[in-house]
Amino acid sequence: MANPKLIDSKKHASLKNRFFKLHERFMETPIRKIMCYIYDDVEEADKWVRLEHTGEQNGVGIVEWKPEQVQRFDIKHGKNKSVEIQAIDFIRTSPFVQEEVKRASENIKLTNFARLLGDKSVREILGLKYINSKLSSNLEEEEIAKALGQIILDLSDKDFKVSSIYNAKQRKDYIQGLGEKLPDKNKTIGEVWRLDNPLEQIPNLEEEDNTAKNEGSDLHSKGHLKKSIPTQRKTLIPNNCIIRISNPKANKIYDELKKIDVRSFVNCAAVTLRVFLELSVDTFIEKKGLLKEGEISASNSSRSLYQKVNDASQYLYKEKIADETILKAVKLLTKERNSIWGVDTMNAYVHSNKLSPVPIDIQTTWDNIQDFMVTLWSQIESE
DSSP states (O other): OOOGGGSOTTTOHHHHHHHHHHHHHHHHSOOOOOOOOOOSOHHHHHHHHHHHTSOOGGGTOOSOOOHHHHHHHHHHTTOOOOHHHHHHHHHHHOTTSOHHHHHHGGGSOHHHHHHHHTOHHHHHHHTOEEETTEEEEEEOHHHHHHHHHHHHHHHHSTTOOGGGGSSHHHHHHHHHTTGGGSOOTTOEEEEEEETTEEEEEEOOOOOOOOGGGSTTOOTTTTSGGGSOOOSSOSSSSOTTOOOOOOOHHHHHHHHHHTTSOTTTSHHHHHHHHHHHHHHHHHHHHHHTTOOOTTOSOSTTSSOOHHHHHHHHHHHHHHTTSSOHHHHHHHHHHHTSTTSTTSHHHHHHHHHOSSOOOOHHHHHHHHHHHHHHHHHHHHHHHTO
């Protein structure tokens, strides 16, 4: 702040402009002292850094990081780069990518980019491969830059809708619609190179299919939802159900429901499932702007859980995000409210001192709404 001229204008033009504005304030009231706490161990300090930037968490955290910032932090601590982060690194470092595109890459919804690149058929059209968890290609770098650059520009457009790439057919139609921006498959270089490090060549091995790992997988493709749900299991949520949840509280509840032994802790599992359902629906309603006049938040609204589930499912249907297959199971919650899988029964697990849950019943309840819950969080994370 004392000397913003030190910032590289070519690489960080917008950042430099912001610091010049801060510089004016700094010169009027210079910062002489900063309150801080010094840790001897970097890893111990990083625990607090991550906590501070993963949401307010009832006052514990402060500023929520964007998905890319969270991933960058996790990479620093040993996690592999996701396919979308590898592509972003390529976009921002390739000499064949225009500055306009590089700037636009900072303003896209990362989940939309992941939805596209996590689809094997999309990668094939783009001339990309996913080998040993590395995004790679044997085409000329300029060809890859051309296609990915156009995708970045499209995703950064404020009018772009995730519903246009929600399922496998839509993603394929979108990619094929790039036309002249698609790479020329005849322009190969003979070697396979990594997108996040073009100078590094890798063996041309068989392509991996990471669709099931990716949040953007098609709900009816060979992703995790196509796998049969284990009927003989101890937990409430089966291990093969993968949901990406950035909300810390919701993610912890989801994780606990994948670990808890329903047979030993059936009341705990039943009550927690009801909490997870309402928390998920509330988050969805707030993210999609479905609050009614006078409502400050979904959790404090006058609507019942039954009404909120119904409102969320109707939105998914009207926006053509979920089909009848998914919503039919949800109707068991709302239309058959007093059935063993209904909303009123879930409420009774919490409030009634007479009704006790049965392990297989609450597992079946989850099985019925699993696709609905995955769809909710997929939509929440795409915002």
